[in-house]
Amino acid sequence: TALCIAFLDIDDFKSINDTHGHSFGDDALSHLAQVARESMRPQDTLARFGGEEFVILMPDTSLEEGVQTIVRLQRALTQ
Numbered sequence: 001t002a003l004c005i006a007f008l009d010i011d012d013f014k015s016i017n018d019t020h021g022h023s024f025g026d027d028a029l030s031h032l033a034q035v036a037r038e039s040m041r042p043q044d045t046l047a048r049f050g051g052e053e054f055v056i057l058m059p060d061t062s063l064e065e066g067v068q069t070i071v072r073l074q075r076a077l078t079q
Contacts, residue, residue: 001059002060002062004057004058004062004069005056005057006055007055008073009052009054010052010053013025013051014051016028033046035076039069040058040069045057056069056070
């Protein structure tokens with residue numbers, strides 16, 4: 001069984017919190033989670049790995065499918 005693992009890092013998240021406040025940072029994290037839920041399959045898992053780092057676990061996923069999923073998520077987050 002294939003398993004793809006991806007790491008996601010929010011650029012400048014600390015400066016977002018410092019500049020706009022933690023409430024704004026919390027809203028950014030909520031937005032990330034919502035977009036991820038809409039872009040990922042139910043069996044995929046998004047977990048916070050650190051302050052601004054996340055890990056995405058995609059079970060039963062080939063490398064090509066994993067890349068497609070992450071590209072889709074990246075595009076959704078940059079809209």
